[in-house]
Amino acid sequence: MDLTRLAQVLRQDCTVEPQQRLVLGFSGGPDSLALLHALHSIGQPLVVAHLDHGLRAESAGEAQAAGKTAASLGLLFCSERVDVAALAKERKHSLEEAAREARYRFLFRVAGQQKAAAVAVAHTADDQAETLLMHLLRGAGPAGLRGMAMRSLPNSWSSEIALVRPLLGFWRQEVLDYCAAHNLHPVMDASNLDTTFFRNRLRHELLPLLENQAPGFKARLAQTADLLRGDQALIDALVEEAWRHCLAQEGEGFVRLDRSCLMREPLALQRGALRRAFSVLRPEQRELDYVAVQRAIDLFQNAANTAPADWFAGLCLHVEGDKLWIADWQTELPVDWPQAPEPETHLEIPIELNLNAGWRLTIRATKERNADANGEAGALGMADPFQVKLDAHATDGDLVLRRRKAGDRFQPLGMAEGSMKLSDFMINEKMPLRARDAWPLICRGDKIVWVPGYRLAHPFRLQAGSRPTLLLRLER
Numbered sequence: 001m002d003l004t005r006l007a008q009v010l011r012q013d014c015t016v017e018p019q020q021r022l023v024l025g026f027s028g029g030p031d032s033l034a035l036l037h038a039l040h041s042i043g044q045p046l047v048v049a050h051l052d053h054g055l056r057a058e059s060a061g062e063a064q065a066a067g068k069t070a071a072s073l074g075l076l077f078c079s080e081r082v083d084v085a086a087l088a089k090e091r092k093h094s095l096e097e098a099a100r101e102a103r104y105r106f107l108f109r110v111a112g113q114q115k116a117a118a119v120a121v122a123h124t125a126d127d128q129a130e131t132l133l134m135h136l137l138r139g140a141g142p143a144g145l146r147g148m149a150m151r152s153l154p155n156s157w158s159s160e161i162a163l164v165r166p167l168l169g170f171w172r173q174e175v176l177d178y179c180a181a182h183n184l185h186p187v188m189d190a191s192n193l194d195t196t197f198f199r200n201r202l203r204h205e206l207l208p209l210l211e212n213q214a215p216g217f218k219a220r221l222a223q224t225a226d227l228l229r230g231d232q233a234l235i236d237a238l239v240e241e242a243w244r245h246c247l248a249q250e251g252e253g254f255v256r257l258d259r260s261c262l263m264r265e266p267l268a269l270q271r272g273a274l275r276r277a278f279s280v281l282r283p284e285q286r287e288l289d290y291v292a293v294q295r296a297i298d299l300f301q302n303a304a305n306t307a308p309a310d311w312f313a314g315l316c317l318h319v320e321g322d323k324l325w326i327a328d329w330q331t332e333l334p335v336d337w338p339q340a341p342e343p344e345t346h347l348e349i350p351i352e353l354n355l356n357a358g359w360r361l362t363i364r365a366t367k368e369r370n371a372d373a374n375g376e377a378g379a380l381g382m383a384d385p386f387q388v389k390l391d392a393h394a395t396d397g398d399l400v401l402r403r404r405k406a407g408d409r410f411q412p413l414g415m416a417e418g419s420m421k422l423s424d425f426m427i428n429e430k431m432p433l434r435a436r437d438a439w440p441l442i443c444r445g446d447k448i449v450w451v452p453g454y455r456l457a458h459p460f461r462l463q464a465g466s467r468p469t470l471l472l473r474l475e476r
Contacts, residue, residue, distance in 0.1 A: 001034060001170055001178035007042050013150040014164035020117035021045040022164070023078075025107050028066045028187035031122035034175045035167055037184055039120070040073050049110045051103045052081040055095070055191065062187050078110045096197060101284050108157040118162040123148055126172040129221035130202050137202075139290045143275060146232045147225030156283040239272030246273055248323070253331035255280055257324040259300050270297055277326045282313050300324045304430050320432040337432065338452065338474055340440035344402035347442075349470065353401070355440065358476050361401065361452075365392060366469045385453050386475060390460045392468035395444050403438050410448045412455040422448065429454050442472060 010016050024039065026032045026048045039046055048070035052063040063079050070077035088098035107119045128147045135144040150169075153162040167175065179186055195201045210217045242265045249256040255277045262270055274296050278288050292312040299309060299317050308316040311326070318325040318333070325333055338359040345353065350364040366389070408422035426436050431454070442450040449460050452474040462469065 001038065001167075001174045003038055003042055006038050006166060006170075009150070009169060010039075010042075010044070010164075010166050013169075014118070014120075014162070014166055015151055016044070016118055016120075016162075016164060018043065019045065021047060021114060022118050022120045023047045023049050023107055023111040023114060023116045025103065025119065025121045026050050026066055026070070027189070028062055028069065029122075029189055029192075030179050030184075030186040031124055031167065031172070031175050033069070033184050033186045034178045035120065035122040036069070036073075037182060038178070039166075040075070047076045047078060047110065047114045047116060049078045049107050051106045052079065053084040053099050053102070054081055055084055055099070056189075062189075065187060076114070078114075080106050082106070096199065097285075104157050104163075104284070108161055111158075111161045116161065118151075118164045119157075120164050120166060122167050122175075123165045124167045124170055124172045124175060125222045126203075126218065128168055128225055129218040130199060130207065132221045132225045133202055133207065134199060140287065141271065141290065141293075142228050142232050142235060143272075144287050145225065146229035147222075149229065156279070156285075235268065235272065239269055239276060242269040242273050243276050249334070250280065251334065253281070254325060254327035254333055256333075257326070259319065259322045259324045262324065263301060267297075274326075278312070278315070281315060281326065281328070285313055288312060296326075305432055307433055320434065321430070323432075333434070335434065337435045338440050338476075339435070339438040340401055340403045342403065344400045344443075347399040347401055349397060349399070355474075360475055361440065362473045362475075363399070364471055366471050385455075387471065387473040388450055388452075388456050389462055389469050389471055390449065390456060391462050392470045394460045395449060395470065398444055399449065400443050402441055402443055404436065404441060408441075408448065410451065410455075411458045412451075413458050413461055415458050422451075425451070425455075440474065 011018075016022065022039065022044060024032070024036055024046050026036055027050065036046070036048065048066070050063055050066040052059045060081075063081070067077045067079060082102045084095060084099045084102055087093070087102055088095050091098060091101075093101070104119075107121075110116075111119050132145055132147045135147075148165055148168060150166070151162050151164050153159075155163045157163070178184075191197070192200060193204065195204060207218060242262075246257045246261040246265065247255070248258045257273065257277065262273060265273065271293050274293050275288055278285075296311060296317055299306060300319055303319050304321055306317075306319045308318045308325075308327075308329070311317045314328060316325075316327055316329050318327065327333060336357050338361075339356045341355070347353070347363060351362065353361045355361060404422055409419040410422045410425050411419040412425060423436075426439070431439065440452055441448050442452070444460075447459070448457055450456050450472060452472075
C-alpha cells in the first residue's frame with residue numbers, strides 16, 4: 001500500500017486537504033489499523049473513534065486495546081458502547097443493519113463535536129466487490145450496483161460532513177502486506193468468520209468459488225461498480241430535476257408528490273423519485289429493493305384514491321387524487337381541502353364564512369331570474385364545481401352547513417326519482433377518503449342541498465319560470 005498513492009487519493013478523490021481533521025472509524029482490524037497508521041504517517045490530523053457493539057464477550061477488551069493504539073500515536077480517542085442486539089430487536093433490523101446504523105450515528109456525532117471535515121472508513125476494493133455482488137443477489141437497480149463512492153456528501157447522516165473511503169482503490173491483500181511490513185498487529189474479529197451473516201458467506205464461500213471459476217472476477221466487479229457510478233451520476237442529475245418538479249410538499253414524517261407530474265416522467269425517473277422520497281424519510285437505511293419500488297408504481301399508476309397501504313420500513317403509501325403521500329404510519333397528514341366545523345352552523349343569508357386552510361363559503365341572493373326550461377344547465381349556471389345557483393324558494397332561506405351523518409342520503413342532479421347513500425355518492429365521485437367525514441354539506445333540514453365541488457341536489461335545481469336565485473360559492 002503506497003503512501004504517496006494514498007495521499008493522492010485523499011486529496012483528489014476524497015477532496016480532503018492536508019490540514020483538515022478526519023474522524024477515523026477504528027475497529028482495530030487490519031483495514032482500519034492500516035488506514036490509521038498510513039494517515040498518521042502522512043500527517044493527516046485524526047480523531048480515532050471506536051464503537052463497541054456489545055455483541056461479543058471480548059468486545060470491551062478490544063475497545064481498551066483500540067484506545068491504547070490511539071494513545072500510542074498521541075491521538076484523541078472517542079469510544080462508546082451500544083447494545084446492538086437490543087437495537088436490532090427494537091427496530092426490527094438484522095444485527096448487521098443495526099450495527100451499521102449505530103456505528104455511523106456514532107461516527108458522525110463525534111465528527112460534529114470535533115468539527116471534523118469528514119468521517120473516514122476503511123472499506124477496500126474487496127468490500128466494493130462484495131457489496132456489488134450482495135446488491136445484485138438481493139435485487140438492485142443501477143443505483144445499488146454502483147457500489148460505494150470514495151466521497152459521499154450529502155450522505156445519509158449529514159449534509160455537511162463528508163463520508164470518505166480512501167482505501168476503496170486498494171485490495172485487502174495490499175492492506176495485509178502493509179500491516180506485515182510495518183509490524184502492525186490487528187485484532188481479528190471472530191464474527192467476521194461467522195457464515196450465518198450474508199456478507200461473510202459471500203466473502204468466504206461464494207466469491208472464492210466465482211474467482212476460481214472466472215479468475216479476475218472480483219476485479220471486474222469493482223470495475224463494473226466504477227462504470228455504473230459514472231452512468232448513475234447522469235441519472236442522478238435527471239432524478240434531481242424530476243424531484244424538483246414532482247415534490248409538492250415535505251414535512252415532518254411525510255413527503256407529498258404530484259401524482260400527475262410523476263406519471264409523466266419516464267419509468268427510470270419515477271423509480272428514482274420514489275427512492276429519493278425513501279431516502280428523505282429513512283436516511284439511515286439502505287436503498288429500496290425492486291419489489292418495494294414496483295409496488296409503489298403499481299399503486300399510484302392504477303388508483304386515484306386508496307386507503308393507506310403498507311410500503312416499506314414502517315412507511316405507508318396513500319393516493320388521493322393527484323396527491324401521492326409517502327409517510328410514517330403515525331404521521332397526521334396535512335388537510336388542504338374544505339372541512340366543515342362542528343357543530344353544524346345555521347347560515348343567515350347573505351353570509352361569508354371562513355373555513356379551514358383558507359377556504360371561504362359565501363351565499364348571497366342575486367337579481368338574476370331563470371327563464372329557461374333547461375333545468376340542469378340552469379342549475380349549474382357555470383363550469384366551476386365549487387359554485388352553484390339554486391332555487392331560493394326551494395330552500396325557503398333555511399340552510400345549514402354540516403358534516404355528514406350516519407344514514408345520509410342524497411338525490412344528485414339528474415336523478416329525477418329516488419336517492420342514494422351519500423357514502424356511495426362519495427365513493428363514485430372518488431372523493432379522498434380522509435376528506436369524507438368532514439366534507440362541508442349545505443343542507444335544508446335532513447335534505448342535502450349541495451355537495452360543494454361535486455353536485456347540486458336535483459330538487460333544488462333552477463327550473464323554468466321567473467324565480468329568486470341564490471348563488472353559493474366555496475373558494476380558496
